Amino acid sequence: MGWKRLDTISDYARHGIDLRATCEQCGRAVVIASLALSLEMQRRNLPRDLDAVRRVLRCEGCGSKRPHLVPVMRE
Numbered sequence: 001m002g003w004k005r006l007d008t009i010s011d012y013a014r015h016g017i018d019l020r021a022t023c024e025q026c027g028r029a030v031v032i033a034s035l036a037l038s039l040e041m042q043r044r045n046l047p048r049d050l051d052a053v054r055r056v057l058r059c060e061g062c063g064s065k066r067p068h069l070v071p072v073m074r075e
Contacts (some may be wrong), residue, residue: 001009004017004060006039006049006071007049007050008048008049009034009037009038009041009048009049009053010038010052012034012038012046012071013035013037013038014074015032016073016074017034017071017073017074018032018033018034018071018072018073018074019031019034019037019070019072020029020032020069020070020071020072021057021060021067021068022067022068023060023061023062023064023066023067024064024066024067024068025059025062025064025066026059026061026062026064028060028061030060030064031072032057035046041056044056047052048060048066048075050059050069053069054067054069057068
């Protein structure tokens with residue numbers, strides 16, 4: 001078993017790993033495709049490190065900007 005550096009959302013996309021974002025306010029959870037998120041961050045000319053991703057994501061349920069991010073393997 002090897003180790004993978006997952007510093008940016010692009011690293012997640014390269015290794016086939018998506019993100020589960022859980023809202024710390026209301027508990028709503030969604031799986032976000034890392035490739036689509038990486039491309040959107042690039043299109044908006046935003047940095048792709050995970051801190052920048054956390055600042056951009058907003059809960060569709062309550063509007064909170066406090067996601068908890070966990071890597072999940074694609075099925």
